[in-house]
Structure formats: structure tokens, C-alpha cells
Amino acid sequence: MNNDPLEHIAQTLKTHEVSPSESASFDEVMRRREKRKKGIIWWFTSAALLLMVGGIYFSPWSSEEFNTTADQKNTSNSGTSVQSEAYNSSILDKKSTDAEEEIITNSTPESQEPYLADNDPKKSNKKTLGAKLFNIFNKLRGKGGADITPTNNGITRQDSESSKFSRGLMTTVLVEEPALYGKRYLEPTKLGEPLEMRPSDYLDWDFSMGPFEPHLRKKPWYVELSAITGSNNQVQFNEEEPLSVLGTNYMAQYQASFLTSFNSSSAMWGIGLHYTQWVGNGEWREHTKERILQPDGTYKIINSTTTGRVNYSIDKVSIPLSYRGFARVSKFNLRYGVQLAPGFTSVTEGTYFDATSYTALQNSRMWSMDGKASVGPMIQVNKGLNVVIEPSVMYQSFVDQNSKIQGNWFGGLGVSMLYRLR
Amino acid sequence: MxxxxxxxxxxxxxxxxxxxxxxxxxxxxxxxxxxxxxxxxxxxxxxxxxxxxxxxxxxxxxxxxxxxxxxxxxxxxxxxxxxxxxKNIFNELSESEFELGYLDSQYNQLQVNQIMELVHQLPTGYKTVFNLFAVEGYSHKEISKLLEIDEGTSRSQLAKARKVLQEWVTKLGLDK
Known part of the structure; x- marks a missing residue:
């Protein structure tokens, strides 16, 4: 007999053997291995599909209809465009009939449309696979493009009601300036770039995935309720662009998800539903050149600045596909997560804007895609309930009526409650 | 083979x-x-x-x-x-008091199943550290890395596990 009872206990445990029951057999181990291999193939296929869909969604393209419109406008009054071919003469001629030194005017939606157009002639007739697919989506959802109506001169015009919603209080101040603007139209916006993460965001993450097992009832399940709010501020006009917008974008998101762990690691995958409210208030400013016909037959160049207010409201319903991981730093439990949420808009009204353009929104269902990455401390309240404070980076986007992706980055803070169901 | x-x-x-x-x-x-x-x-x-x-x-x-x-x-x-x-095993590494159940057997007659039952009555943190250190031969450094806890915590958990087991042995008069 061992003199040290604790040593005796340890030795007894060390040499202890237990025969596995019939359910734990060599054949079962081999069956699991096969399943694991299939699981890996399943995950890779899913990931490839997700990447492909994401790639299509975020790939930039131009709207064929809109570019055709811009081209037509440029050529419709070419006879009066003398000093600069880059000017949109139809607007300039219209404005030249107003007061010469200082005027107050109400701009119409038609007069502002060229500023929203992608005027790159190389892209005007180009349509990517993504654009074609989303046009199919638009047809499938029925209302897409229904409110875009051609005007008498063949110019596509957006619904004037939505434009009126937010474009009031516009003033035009004319300032004499002999210099010409070299670039009349806006560059295509750089929206729709794919989500990118820095190496520091994922270096310590555990991406190991276990086999896909359909026996979900045996897995631990969690329900997660979260709320998050974020903002994106543009505080200064961009002096280098003819049209620039400043303003604030706010978003609030409410989410419920079910999560489970497919293997023994603490990583979780889940699916859920979230509702997002996204609003923006801003002010736009536009520098334009006007030519005034003088009595001697020459033109006088007048620089004018036009300002106005824009605001919009977008509500969205999405299905977030979530990944959650856990790490421990010193004495703190950290949770990190990423998610991608395809969905659709339930409310779209007003005039959406970014730093260099604005677009009157058509009130219809539009496809949307959200992404979120977050990391924050996890605090255990009791055995089943954890609270997570989540500083997050989010990308909110939607496909507008011109099949153009509009999107914004947000920084925000959220709170999540993670409750273990079984 | x-x-x-x-x-x-x-x-x-x-x-x-x-x-x-x-x-x-x-x-x-x-x-x-x-x-x-x-x-x-x-x-x-x-x-x-x-x-x-x-x-x-x-x-x-x-x-x-x-x-x-x-x-x-x-x-x-x-x-x-x-x-x-x-479960969150870190929460199991607590200072909470508990008592082991009584096993009606002599120390030298302890069957392995009874020992298993005894060890299973320990809180998860005590049991895990005791098994890793005393049975598997892990060092405190290795345990701290594996369980993502401080080395000091590992030591204190082991000391508490030892104390509880020792008390149980003493209570039964099995250390004589």
C-alpha cells in the first residue's frame, strides 16, 4: 500500500482502464473520419460560394441606362457648347437666362441629374456579370426600375417625389472667376470595394473548422440578442470636387441569432435576423460654371455655388450569417466576431448621399448587404448568460434603383447578450 | 507490433x-x-x-x-x-466552499470506481488541475497555458484539491 493517500489516488487513476461501450468502436471512429473529410469539402464549397456571391455583390459596375442618359445630354445641345466641351450646355443655357450677378433659384431634379452620372465613356456600354445578375434580381422583385421614366428628350428621370423630399432651401451665389473647371463631372465613386481586413485582425484567430454534422440537436445552442449603434461623419466639404457633401450618417441595428458550435472548440456559427435603421442628414455644395452671352457676342464665365440639404432614411431586414470566436487575454475573456448579412430594404426614402454625390432614392425593395467585425470583452453574468461589449466596424450597403451599390462604413458600439439554451 | x-x-x-x-x-x-x-x-x-x-x-x-x-x-x-x-471552467475555479460526499470504505480497500467517484465530486477546476498535475504529470506552466489561467491559480487550485482530498482521508482516519 502506498503511504501517501494522494499519491495512491493518483497512481490508481493513472493505471485505470475502462473498456469502451459498443457505441464507441473503431468503425465509428473511421466513420467520423470520413464524415470529417466530407465536412471539409462542404465548408470549402460553402466558403467558395459565399466569396463568389460577395465578389459579385461588391464588384463595381456602371449602370447602362444612366450612362446612356449622360451621353445623350452631352450631345443634345452641342451647338452652343463653345468654350468647354466638358460643360453640360443644357444646364448652362438654362441658367444663363437668370440674373447675371446674383440669383436665387430652385434647382429641379432634372438639372442635377448629370452630376450623379458616371460619365466615363469607356464604361458607358459596359455591363459586368454582377450588373446583369442584379438586373435579373430587380426583374424578379418586380418593382425595380418601375419608377424610372423616360422624359421627352429620352433622358431617364428619377421619381420627382423622392427628390422633393429633401431638396429645399437651395441658393445659388454667382461669383465671377475667369478660370475654368477642368473636370466637370464627378469621378465614379469608389463604393462597392470588397470588405478587407488587416492581418492584425485575423492573425490570432482560430479558423479551424470541425466536420459538418447534421445532428444539431446534440450541439450546445445559444441565443444571442444584440443592439448596436454607429455613425459616420463627414465634417468638411471636399474642395477638390465640384460637388461635395458633408453630413452625418447614423445606424442602429437590432439582432437575434441562434448560434452553435460544430466541434469541440469554442468557435460558434450561427444564423439570425436583424433589423437596421439607417438615416443621414447632410448639406451639399456644388460649384458650377455658367456662361452668360454678352452683347458683343462673347460669353462671360461666372462661377456659381449652389447649396442644399439632403436627408434619407433606409430600413433593412437582413439575415446575418455569423462567426464567433473566443480568446483570453490575461484575465479577460474576449469575444470576436464577423458576420455577413444579405437582406433587403423595407423603407427607402429621401436622397442618399456620400462625400461626392447624392441620389434620390426610389421607394422600393432593394437588395442589401451588411458586414460587421467586432471584438470586445465578455462578462459572465451567471452560468448561462454572458454579456459582451462590442466595439465594431460595420459596412452597410444596398443596391439602388440604378443597380449601383451605395454603402458606408460605420464605427460603433454594441451590446450583446449570449444565453446558453442547453 | x-x-x-x-x-x-x-x-x-x-x-x-x-x-x-x-x-x-x-x-x-x-x-x-x-x-x-x-x-x-x-x-x-x-x-x-x-x-x-x-x-x-x-x-x-x-x-x-x-x-x-x-x-x-x-x-x-x-x-x-x-x-x-x-461550460466556462474559469468560473469553476472559485473559492466556494463545498464538502465531499461520504464514502464508506477503507483507504486501502478503496476501489478505483470509488476513487473516480471521489475525484468527480471535486469542483471542475480542482479536478482538472489535480488530474493534469498529479496524474498526467503536467507542470503548472503547462497547465496555465492549457487552461489559459495564471500559474498561481493552477498552484492554488492544486493546493485546494489536495487539501480537500486530505481532509476526506483524515476524516475517515485513513491516513494512519
Whole structure:
């Protein structure tokens, strides 16, 4: 007999053997291995599909209809465009009939449309696979493009009601300036770039995935309720662009998800539903050149600045596909997560804007895609309930009526409650 | 069949070698898994998961330790992961008081099942650290890394486990 009872206990445990029951057999181990291999193939296929869909969604393209419109406008009054071919003469001629030194005017939606157009002639007739697919989506959802109506001169015009919603209080101040603007139209916006993460965001993450097992009832399940709010501020006009917008974008998101762990690691995958409210208030400013016909037959160049207010409201319903991981730093439990949420808009009204353009929104269902990455401390309240404070980076986007992706980055803070169901 | 032949056979996906590995070690490893898990069903699940990893990673075995030691390490890791997935074991590493149940047996007559029952009555944190240190021979540094706790916590958990077990032995007068 061992003199040290604790040593005796340890030795007894060390040499202890237990025969596995019939359910734990060599054949079962081999069956699991096969399943694991299939699981890996399943995950890779899913990931490839997700990447492909994401790639299509975020790939930039131009709207064929809109570019055709811009081209037509440029050529419709070419006879009066003398000093600069880059000017949109139809607007300039219209404005030249107003007061010469200082005027107050109400701009119409038609007069502002060229500023929203992608005027790159190389892209005007180009349509990517993504654009074609989303046009199919638009047809499938029925209302897409229904409110875009051609005007008498063949110019596509957006619904004037939505434009009126937010474009009031516009003033035009004319300032004499002999210099010409070299670039009349806006560059295509750089929206729709794919989500990118820095190496520091994922270096310590555990991406190991276990086999896909359909026996979900045996897995631990969690329900997660979260709320998050974020903002994106543009505080200064961009002096280098003819049209620039400043303003604030706010978003609030409410989410419920079910999560489970497919293997023994603490990583979780889940699916859920979230509702997002996204609003923006801003002010736009536009520098334009006007030519005034003088009595001697020459033109006088007048620089004018036009300002106005824009605001919009977008509500969205999405299905977030979530990944959650856990790490421990010193004495703190950290949770990190990423998610991608395809969905659709339930409310779209007003005039959406970014730093260099604005677009009157058509009130219809539009496809949307959200992404979120977050990391924050996890605090255990009791055995089943954890609270997570989540500083997050989010990308909110939607496909507008011109099949153009509009999107914004947000920084925000959220709170999540993670409750273990079984 | 030697360890080398076993390993080489498993790398070749030789079913006979793989089956032999199962027959040779599954009983020992199941007992190991049972010390960390709550019941035999969960332990068997951990055992099979560990064997999947063992077969899949056999080519990474470098003979720097005995094959059994390497396999035991994998089983410990899988069991700890299962434990972690089931609950937050850090919360189990608490200062809370508890009492072991009474086992009506003499120390020198203690059966292994009774010892298992005794150890299972320990809080998860005490039990895990005791098993890792006293049975598996892990150092406190290794335990702290595995469980993601401080070395000091590992030491204190072991001391508390020892104290509880010692009290139980003294209570029964089995240390005489």
C-alpha cells in the first residue's frame, strides 16, 4: 500500500482502464473520419460560394441606362457648347437666362441629374456579370426600375417625389472667376470595394473548422440578442470636387441569432435576423460654371455655388450569417466576431448621399448587404448568460434603383447578450 | 507490433495498424477522458474525436516522446476543449466552499470506481488541475497555458484539491 493517500489516488487513476461501450468502436471512429473529410469539402464549397456571391455583390459596375442618359445630354445641345466641351450646355443655357450677378433659384431634379452620372465613356456600354445578375434580381422583385421614366428628350428621370423630399432651401451665389473647371463631372465613386481586413485582425484567430454534422440537436445552442449603434461623419466639404457633401450618417441595428458550435472548440456559427435603421442628414455644395452671352457676342464665365440639404432614411431586414470566436487575454475573456448579412430594404426614402454625390432614392425593395467585425470583452453574468461589449466596424450597403451599390462604413458600439439554451 | 510499426502503418492508412492502435490504447485513454468529462457517453465522444485527430495527425508524430504519451496529450486537449465548450471552467475555479460526499470504505480497500467517484465530486477546476498535475504529470506552466489561467491559480487550485482530498482521508482516519 502506498503511504501517501494522494499519491495512491493518483497512481490508481493513472493505471485505470475502462473498456469502451459498443457505441464507441473503431468503425465509428473511421466513420467520423470520413464524415470529417466530407465536412471539409462542404465548408470549402460553402466558403467558395459565399466569396463568389460577395465578389459579385461588391464588384463595381456602371449602370447602362444612366450612362446612356449622360451621353445623350452631352450631345443634345452641342451647338452652343463653345468654350468647354466638358460643360453640360443644357444646364448652362438654362441658367444663363437668370440674373447675371446674383440669383436665387430652385434647382429641379432634372438639372442635377448629370452630376450623379458616371460619365466615363469607356464604361458607358459596359455591363459586368454582377450588373446583369442584379438586373435579373430587380426583374424578379418586380418593382425595380418601375419608377424610372423616360422624359421627352429620352433622358431617364428619377421619381420627382423622392427628390422633393429633401431638396429645399437651395441658393445659388454667382461669383465671377475667369478660370475654368477642368473636370466637370464627378469621378465614379469608389463604393462597392470588397470588405478587407488587416492581418492584425485575423492573425490570432482560430479558423479551424470541425466536420459538418447534421445532428444539431446534440450541439450546445445559444441565443444571442444584440443592439448596436454607429455613425459616420463627414465634417468638411471636399474642395477638390465640384460637388461635395458633408453630413452625418447614423445606424442602429437590432439582432437575434441562434448560434452553435460544430466541434469541440469554442468557435460558434450561427444564423439570425436583424433589423437596421439607417438615416443621414447632410448639406451639399456644388460649384458650377455658367456662361452668360454678352452683347458683343462673347460669353462671360461666372462661377456659381449652389447649396442644399439632403436627408434619407433606409430600413433593412437582413439575415446575418455569423462567426464567433473566443480568446483570453490575461484575465479577460474576449469575444470576436464577423458576420455577413444579405437582406433587403423595407423603407427607402429621401436622397442618399456620400462625400461626392447624392441620389434620390426610389421607394422600393432593394437588395442589401451588411458586414460587421467586432471584438470586445465578455462578462459572465451567471452560468448561462454572458454579456459582451462590442466595439465594431460595420459596412452597410444596398443596391439602388440604378443597380449601383451605395454603402458606408460605420464605427460603433454594441451590446450583446449570449444565453446558453442547453 | 512496435510503436514505430504502428505509426508507419497508420500513416499508410493501414486498417490493421489503425485497429491495433485502437485495441491497444482505447481503454486507457477512455479512463483518462472520463476523469475530465461528466459521464462515460461524453468521454467516449471525446475518445473518438481524439482518435480521429490521432489518425489524421500521425505523420506529425516525431518520436520525441512515447506514442502513448503523445496520444494521452491529444486526449487531454480534446477533453479540455469539450469541458470548455460545455461550460466556462474559469468560473469553476472559485473559492466556494463545498464538502465531499461520504464514502464508506477503507483507504486501502478503496476501489478505483470509488476513487473516480471521489475525484468527480471535486469542483471542475480542482479536478482538472489535480488530474493534469498529479496524474498526467503536467507542470503548472503547462497547465496555465492549457487552461489559459495564471500559474498561481493552477498552484492554488492544486493546493485546494489536495487539501480537500486530505481532509476526506483524515476524516475517515485513513491516513494512519
Amino acid at each position: 512496435t510503436d514505430k510499426e504502428l505509426v508507419e502503418g497508420c500513416i499508410r492508412e493501414d486498417r490493421i495498424a489503425q485497429k491495433y492502435l485502437w485495441d491497444q490504447y482505447s481503454s486507457k485513454l477512455l479512463a483518462l477522458c472520463m476523469r475530465y468529462t461528466q459521464n462515460q457517453e461524453e468521454a467516449e465522444d471525446a475518445l473518438m474525436e481524439a482518435y480521429v485527430k490521432i489518425y489524421d495527425n500521425m505523420k506529425k508524430f516525431r518520436f520525441q516522446s512515447a506514442l502513448e504519451t503523445w496520444m494521452r496529450r491529444i486526449c487531454v486537449n480534446v477533453s479540455i476543449n469539450k469541458l470548455r465548450a460545455r
